[in-house]
Amino acid sequence: MKKNTNILNLGIRSKIFNYILKNPGLHQRELSRELNIPKTTLRYHLQFLLKVEVIVSKFDGKNLCFFISNKVSNIDKNHLNILRNKVDLKIILCLLIHIVGSRNLLSSELEQHPNTISYHLKKLRKEVIIEVVHVNNGLLYRKKNRGVMMYNPNINEVIYRLKNPPDIYNLILTHYKSLFKEKILSEVFYLLKESDEFGSLPSKITATNSRFGIIIDFFYDVFPNPYHV
Numbered sequence: 001m002k003k004n005t006n007i008l009n010l011g012i013r014s015k016i017f018n019y020i021l022k023n024p025g026l027h028q029r030e031l032s033r034e035l036n037i038p039k040t041t042l043r044y045h046l047q048f049l050l051k052v053e054v055i056v057s058k059f060d061g062k063n064l065c066f067f068i069s070n071k072v073s074n075i076d077k078n079h080l081n082i083l084r085n086k087v088d089l090k091i092i093l094c095l096l097i098h099i100v101g102s103r104n105l106l107s108s109e110l111e112q113h114p115n116t117i118s119y120h121l122k123k124l125r126k127e128v129i130i131e132v133v134h135v136n137n138g139l140l141y142r143k144k145n146r147g148v149m150m151y152n153p154n155i156n157e158v159i160y161r162l163k164n165p166p167d168i169y170n171l172i173l174t175h176y177k178s179l180f181k182e183k184i185l186s187e188v189f190y191l192l193k194e195s196d197e198f199g200s201l202p203s204k205i206t207a208t209n210s211r212f213g214i215i216i217d218f219f220y221d222v223f224p225n226p227y228h229v
Contacts, residue, residue, distance in 0.1 A: 027063035
């Protein structure tokens with residue numbers, strides 16, 4: 001690390017390095033805005049830090065996102081890129097609260113067009129963040145811990161859930177400050193974080209509303225559902 005320390009002696013590089021360390025996955029425009037560094041100046045220092053392998057970059061489909069070398073796994077880099085999209089993050093928060101959900105449920109609660117939700121669900125499945133779950137005779141089974149949940153979907157309704165809820169939850173918790181730019185989303189996650197019931201991930205779930213009544217009521221206030229009374 002001695003070599004890296006010398007490289008970071010320049011104040012501006014140290015500033016960039018420390019900000020990326022605390023906020024992994026930001027792209028150049030965000031870094032320029034939040035650090036108040038001109039884009040051309042920032043680009044020069046980012047290219048230098050990339051060249052000496054102090055930081056690494058990953059393309060998220062639109063922008064290059066930056067991470068500290070060896071600090072974030074490739075899987076977490078992919079997931080952090082996903083979590084920085086507001087719609088993806090809201091879908092994930094909704095599934096953390098409800099445990100399972102359909103396209104229509106997510107569309108109505110997040111007030112997004114069903115086609116928009118379908119696009120993001122497809123992306124989340126491709127990144128193996130969510131999966132389709134099958135309901136047998138009103139029962140939904142979870143492989144880990146032999147969890148069982150009662151659920152009665154509409155006919156031909158596709159039901160989704162997070163593939164590894166604890167992993168996603170812990171990733172969000174680790175990068176909490178950099179992910180929640182909006183206070184509203186921050187408050188939703190704060191309620192999740194304070195829920196001992198969620199943290200324990202009980203093996204048998206009889207009703208999501210009874211487990212997360214307060215959280216869901218707050219969620220409706222945050223993302224109003226026109227069909228909810």
